[in-house]
Amino acid sequence: MEALRRGDRIFRSLTQASAFLVLALLGAIFFSLIAGGFEAFKTFGFSFITTEVWNPVTEQFGALAPIYGTIITSAIAMLIAVPISIGIAVFLTELCPMALRRPIGIAIELLAGIPSIIYGIWGLFIFAPFMQQYVQPALISMFKPVPVLNNLFAGPPYGIGILTSALILAMMVLPFVTAVCRDVFETVPPVLKEAAYGMGCTTREVVRTVVIPYTRVGIVGGVMLGLGRALGETMAVTFVIGNAHRISASIMAPGTTISATIANEFTEAVGDLYTSSLIALGLILFFITFIVLGLAQLMLMRLEKKAGT
């Protein structure tokens, strides 16, 4: 009996310790990144995130170009992925024949399971040449006569670059956003939809005036979740971004992102300041994704509470 009691206590403390380990893990990640990036922040101060220069030879490091690249690729990716994801989710919940719902749903989920390095190698060998041959020349000639916009689509078609990375990112976050949207669309009470159809609403009107308003918070949560993924995505982007430390007006020019910079340069970084600058970049990335993912969680939790009551 005494042995049983002791076993009980030990098991309980073990589980408790493990649970707190998860909390400690987050703290340890933050702490180690702050410690590792301390030298860079001490040397450059606040100007680390406001300067564009990245010169390993003179040991001048500024994070502006990678930060810009991270944000612009993710933003374009979300602009493309969100409407398509909502479209697929509507298809899966409203339009698709019952027999096909599961297989198509699983196929989209498989897209989420493909490792990011596969997107990278596919993007480099198949998608980038396709962009270079067909899409980019078409975009360049299409926007040539348009003022302002022609700066966005200027320059030689490299194939690789910001736009190609953004499109690959869009393909990668698509299944995540789709999955969340489909799940929240399924929480809409059928009675609401049936009432709307009964009043003579078309499918489009039911989706726009019933389904989407009812699930708005959930959709935003799903979008933020996808954004968090896109911001931190490494391998796929590293293959196709071109790793150029500059900010170009054209979205077809090569650029870089925080994660691609770290992946490309970390093992080759010579000197403490170089390494420290890369770790500081990692800290900035972790901070940004932490906030985005945190907001996503809060929104999805709010929806769950609503569904629970």
Add this chain to the structure above:
Amino acid sequence: MALDRARYQRRRTASAITIGLCWAAAALGLAILAAILATLMIKGIAGLTPKVFTEMTPPPGSDGGLLNAIAGSLVMTAIGVIIGTPVGILAGTYMAEYGRYNKVTSVIRFINDILLSAPSIVTGLFVYELMVRPMGHFSALAGSAALAVLVIPTVVRTTENMLLLVPNTLREASSALGLPRSLIIRKVAYKAARAGMLTGILLAIARVSGETAPLLFTSLNNQFWSSDLNAPMASLPVVIFQYALSPYEDWQRLAWAGALMITVAVLTLSIVARWLSSSRTSQ
């Protein structure tokens, strides 16, 4: 009241366009999946010779295989899962069984969900600071640790969710028999949630076996056979990364063969996991 035919027609058209766009979106999603899988099949099978499984990674310009990379991937994934799974299961157990209504649990759940989607390259940096820098060299052990950090949140999530599904009456019945709490959890709750927890572990394996970013500067790479956990070790994803970006055709062909292997392994694991969880729920 006269029926406004023009307006009705407009609404019908708008709806038809929306429906068409949704079909197109789904078709696009499937087309992307098909395009990626088709490329992998064509390019991967071309490079998939028996040599791939029997020879080491070659120096540039010569023939060879991926044996040391395959072995390295298996070893590091296995160690990562062996370290990460118990921690994940125990933490999930605390959240679902002991601390179900605690404030702490909701904080842990919040943090865990963030860790689940956090950039994996940051995990690599973390383990670099934690292990590689103090030890002074890259090692397979550090790579495994980085993978373990990625395993934990996945397992915590599924364990907690599956234990929450176990009906409370089961726990109450065994409690009435006088079983201590820890035995109720281990003998009753775990048994009821077994299939779901296994699914979580399979999904975690699927996730980490394709991860590249956390291995780049923890286990690094190794051109030769190595069974020393304290030394750099090759892994399939890192070799693919290195070979795909190289200008040598032999290397690129091996990269495609490796890519096909990883994808088949990962997709098989996730399909098995899905089948396992769906066969349980249909009972």
